[in-house]
Amino acid sequence: xxxxxxxxxxxxxxxxxxxxxxxxxxxxxxxxxxxxxxxxxxxxxxxxxxxxxxxxxxxxxxxxxxxxxxxxxxxxxxxxxxxxxxxxxxxxxxxxxxxxxxxxxxxxxxxxxxxxxxxxxxxxxxxxxxxxxxxxxxxxxxxxxxxxxxxxxxxxxxxxxxxxxxxxxxxxxxxxxxxxxxxxxxxxxxxxxxxxxxxxxxxxxxxxxxxxxxxxxxxxxxxxxxxxxxxxxxxxxxxxxxxxxxxxxxxxxxxxxxxxxxxxxxxxxxxxxxxxxxxxxxxxxxxxxxxxxxxxxxxxxxxxxxxxxxxxxxxxxx
Amino acid sequence: xxxxxxxxxxxxxxxxxxxxxxxxxxxxxxxxxxxxxxxxxxxxxxxxxxxxxxxxxxxxxxxxxxxxxxxxxxxxxxxxxxxxxxxxxxxxxxxxxxxxxxxxxxxxxxxxxxxxxxxxxxxxxxxxxxxxxxxxxxxxxxxxxxxxxxxxxxxxxxxxxxxxxxxxxxxxxxxxxxxxxxxxxxxxxxxxxxxxxxxxxxxxxxxxxxxxxxxxxxxxxxxxxxxxxxxxxxxxxxxxxxxxxxxxxxxxxxxxxxxxxxxxxxxxxxxxxxxxx
Numbered sequence: 001x002x003x004x005x006x007x008x009x010x011x012x013x014x015x016x017x018x019x020x021x022x023x024x025x026x027x028x029x030x031x032x033x034x035x036x037x038x039x040x041x042x043x044x045x046x047x048x049x050x051x052x053x054x055x056x057x058x059x060x061x062x063x064x065x066x067x068x069x070x071x072x073x074x075x076x077x078x079x080x081x082x083x084x085x086x087x088x089x090x091x092x093x094x095x096x097x098x099x100x101x102x103x104x105x106x107x108x109x110x111x112x113x114x115x116x117x118x119x120x121x122x123x124x125x126x127x128x129x130x131x132x133x134x135x136x137x138x139x140x141x142x143x144x145x146x147x148x149x150x151x152x153x154x155x156x157x158x159x160x161x162x163x164x165x166x167x168x169x170x171x172x173x174x175x176x177x178x179x180x181x182x183x184x185x186x187x188x189x190x191x192x193x194x195x196x197x198x199x200x201x202x203x204x205x206x207x208x209x210x211x212x213x214x215x216x217x218x219x220x221x222x223x224x225x226x227x228x229x230x231x232x233x234x235x236x237x238x239x240x241x242x243x244x245x246x247x248x249x250x251x252x253x254x255x256x257x258x259x260x261x262x263x264x265x266x267x268x269x270x271x272x273x274x275x276x277x278x279x280x281x282x283x284x285x286x287x288x289x290x291x292x293x294x295x296x297x298x299x300x301x302x303x304x305x306x307x308x309x310x311x312x313x314x315x316x317x318x
Numbered sequence: 319x320x321x322x323x324x325x326x327x328x329x330x331x332x333x334x335x336x337x338x339x340x341x342x343x344x345x346x347x348x349x350x351x352x353x354x355x356x357x358x359x360x361x362x363x364x365x366x367x368x369x370x371x372x373x374x375x376x377x378x379x380x381x382x383x384x385x386x387x388x389x390x391x392x393x394x395x396x397x398x399x400x401x402x403x404x405x406x407x408x409x410x411x412x413x414x415x416x417x418x419x420x421x422x423x424x425x426x427x428x429x430x431x432x433x434x435x436x437x438x439x440x441x442x443x444x445x446x447x448x449x450x451x452x453x454x455x456x457x458x459x460x461x462x463x464x465x466x467x468x469x470x471x472x473x474x475x476x477x478x479x480x481x482x483x484x485x486x487x488x489x490x491x492x493x494x495x496x497x498x499x500x501x502x503x504x505x506x507x508x509x510x511x512x513x514x515x516x517x518x519x520x521x522x523x524x525x526x527x528x529x530x531x532x533x534x535x536x537x538x539x540x541x542x543x544x545x546x547x548x549x550x551x552x553x554x555x556x557x558x559x560x561x562x563x564x565x566x567x568x569x570x571x572x573x574x575x576x577x578x579x580x581x582x583x584x585x586x587x588x589x590x591x592x593x594x595x
Contacts, residue, residue, distance in 0.1 A: 029421055035498040036423075039414030043407035043469050044426065050467035051433045054444035061444065068450070117335050120323060124332070130581055131339045134346070137577045137584075139527040141545040142566045145552055146345045149352070149559055157348060157365050164364065192342070197588070204589035253437045256529055260549060274439050281443050282534060294440040301437055 062292040067285045079292030088268045089293065092276040095258075098183055099272060100251030103190035107247055108240070110191065111198030116228070118199065119206045129203075133196035143193055144260035151175040151185040151261075158185075179269040182262050186270070189257050194250070198243060205239030206232065245308040252301050273297050353377070353563035376564035386565050388540065389547040393569075396458055396532075396543055397525040400465035404521050405514065408469040412476035413502050417488070434470035442534060449535055456537045464535075465525045472517045479513035480506060516587050519580060523573055544569040 062079055066072035083089045114132055118125055135143060150157045153174035162169045175181045209232060217227050233240075255274040258264070264271035264279060271279070277297060281290025323331065347367055354372040380386040414420075415427060445464060446455070454460035483506060491501045507514070529545040536542055542550070548569060552562045577584060 026421055029419070033418035033420035036414040036418035036420040039410045039417075039498075039502070040426070043411035043473070046407060046463075046467045047430060047433070047469060050445065050448070050464060051441060051470075052429060054441045054448060055433060055436065057447070058441065058444040061447075068447075114335075114338060117331050117338075120328070120331050122323075122328060122331055122335075124335075128335045128339055129585065130578070131342055133581070133585065134574065134577070135342060137523065137573055138346075138570050139529075139545055139573065141527070141529050141549055142349075142570050143345070145548065145562060145566060146349050148552075149563075150345060150348070155365075157344075160365055192345075196342075200585055200588050207589075253439070255439060259530075274437075278439070278442075278530075282446075287443055287447070291443050294443060298436050298440045302435070305435060 058291045059295065061288055062295050064288045066288040068287060072288065079289050082289065083292055083296055088271065088276060091269065092271040092273050095183060095270060096252055096254065096272040099187050099190060099254050100248055102187040103194065103251050104244065104247045106191040107194045107198040108243055110195050112202050114195065114199040115202035115206055118203055132199055135193045136196040140256040141260060143189060144257045147185065147189045148176065148261050153177060176262050177266070182270045186257050186261055190254065194247065198247065201243055202236065202239060205236035209235045241311065245305065248308065249301055249305055252304065349563045350567060352559055353567055355560050357558060357560055376560040380561055380564045380568065384551065386547065386568055389542050389544050390568060392458060392541060393526055393543040396461045396465065397522050400462045400525045401518060401521045403462065403466040404469050404472060405518050407466065408472035408517065409476055409507065409514065411469060411473045413480050413506060415473070416477045416480035430470045430473065439530060442530065446534055455535050456541065458541055460535050461532055461543070464531050465528060472521060475517055476510060476513055479510040483509055516583065519576060523576070526573060
């Protein structure tokens, strides 16, 4: 999804320059282009009412104390200073960062491995590609429920495999009951669900590497590892950076899996930023504080994407 | 000019891929087999991947006594209506942005782009308040409206497709005296059919799986959609996993079928986007 956004930014920036150069008087321009307004009117209306206005409104709400029942009271920056002094805000930020730091490299390393295997001339490629992609199209709620079941503290499949098959644990682990192991379970879901998409994007990158390079390297006696290290990895750098951006932004937005698997329990210790925001807004009905938390969140995601877009736009040279 | 692998290497590749595939599929197989187990055998150790006494009881019970048939219809109604609305609106929007350089175009375009980059959950609080004021809370139409409003991404996909159409096509049609709407309907739309299909599929899947807004805005148990029905059901009957998974399978079946039918287009779509980036 986000990749379209990225393309759109670049394309539009390029086009804006071209169009600006062919300026004509506003009247004339309007006369020639007025049918456009009829086309964009219905969609724009819906967009303004349900996205643009809410965005502004939530900014205003973030400066108020508001619970839907009493009239709202302007409290200035109180909600923001409260967030900065709220240990649960920081711990949910910590959990979000943990999730991102584990799932991004996890998806990228395993995704690249799968993509390399799928790029080889094998017969059943199409079948395997489909299998790896199925979790991507399956609903987050269903996958989260299955993982809740797999990580069940007593008779879950994960405990059984680790204890009775691999013998790496001696007793059952109460995965979802302890913050650290719950974070691990949630991150493993993230890797499982995102792996197929990452692999397909890597596959697209791999297929853009000219095969003559590999042939030439083979003739020179390069080993498979050397070809990977000195041809493949440098040449798919653009894809790697792209994935890094998109997966990091995606990691920050983790919500449903945490909401379903632990719901933040025990006592908010497994909350991530969005589940903490959600529980403040809709369980404690502290809408103003929730709005401030979501604005802080939006700023973080925005800053992350801007920093990475900048990083991405740098030309890669070989 | 296909590369060939030595037999041993390709055997290793197959084994690695198969091992990964087992891990990817195991949760689904386990879910499916649990949904076929009578209640007493759920969470039994060692786990069984093939039920000893397979039964469809859980499915029958999910649909009859637990209203999952109704939730299925609710989901279908919401997903189909919002898909129709969003496809029509985003096609119109995309065409407007692609065809004419009208005053205000840059500003409107960039505000849509900017809002699209903001995670949708950031908007959930003000959307909740707005829906409350418009009496759209606890209503399937409230879901339809919010899902339909997410037109920005579709608009970008379609705008690209419209911009790729040659300008001569439109000029000659206009000379023939066709109005802008006729040109749009008769000439432009049929030419972007592949992109329209992609947008339709993605919108449908998005609406079908949507969880958070439905959970937040729907109160009435008759109005639940499948994702929230399954979640709330699991919360109430935490131990009846067979039933929970029977309902889950009912919910994911349409998606998996659509994916398997359109998988080529799906994966091609994802890949071509990446190559452009």
